[in-house]
Amino acid sequence: MVTLGSGHEERNMRWADSRRRYNAGYGLKGVDDLHAVIAFFEERRGRGHGFRFKDWADFKSCAPRGTPAATDQVLGEGDDGTTEFKLVKTYGAGLAPWVRTISKPVSGTVVVALDGVAQGSGWSVDETTGLVTFETAPDEGVAVSAGFEFDVPVRFDTDRIEVVLPHFEHGEIPSIPLVEIRP
Known part of the structure; x- marks a missing residue:
């Protein structure tokens, strides 16, 4: 500046x-x-x-004292073809929200939802890249979301x-x- x-x-x-x-x-x-x-x-x-390093001020898809929910962060929208979605965390909602790519999710903490409904199976997450992969592509217009804990590389x-x-x-x-x- x-x-x-x-x-x-x-x-x-x-x-x-x-x-x-x-x-x-x-x-x-x-x-x-x-x-x-x-x-x-x-x-x-x-x-x-x-x-990997845990930033105790920012290590979850929600507030630090909250519990991650499958609807915390929007990852994208289904299109009947895409099966891979990156984990992200969005900061702010007004003037210029910033979307941070999450590449190091903590093992066993990721939960995923399609149109707000938690999915217990049919997907996997790569804990070294933060890539969520569905066995079957989500339908056209279906909101894909996730909750998770993460480390910072x-x-x-x-x-x-x-x-x-x-x-x-x-x-x-x-x-x-x-x-x-x-x-």
Whole structure:
């Protein structure tokens, strides 16, 4: 965003979607916890490999304290031919709703509905891509919806971890920066 001399603003969005950042360093104090984080960090080679992360402020198709329902998020509409639908979460409903693609649903949490009726069978979900596949394409005009929990694909946003050890049995890692990976 650039503010002009007249006070008007010019906006240029470089990204169509947001990219979330997290700091997972808070609360680690025990030496065993520090060891586990260091081992996890080293196994991923710092920024080298991604992993799943639960964003406790946004990890469901509904509000964080709610229970996912099969009608939470609209995935699309049947057309008698399409059998695959991506899991998505829509934010906002007014001026410019944003649709976020969900690629890492949590195992066993996805529920699906056709025209508001929960479907106990006849579909499957790929837990590595978020793709819902129906055995038979939903009929023309049938609303396809789903409810679910999800993780965020992230990677470490650093190649080094700073460990502070003021005492032998206690320490901390003040900052563990994570950044969302685009699928």
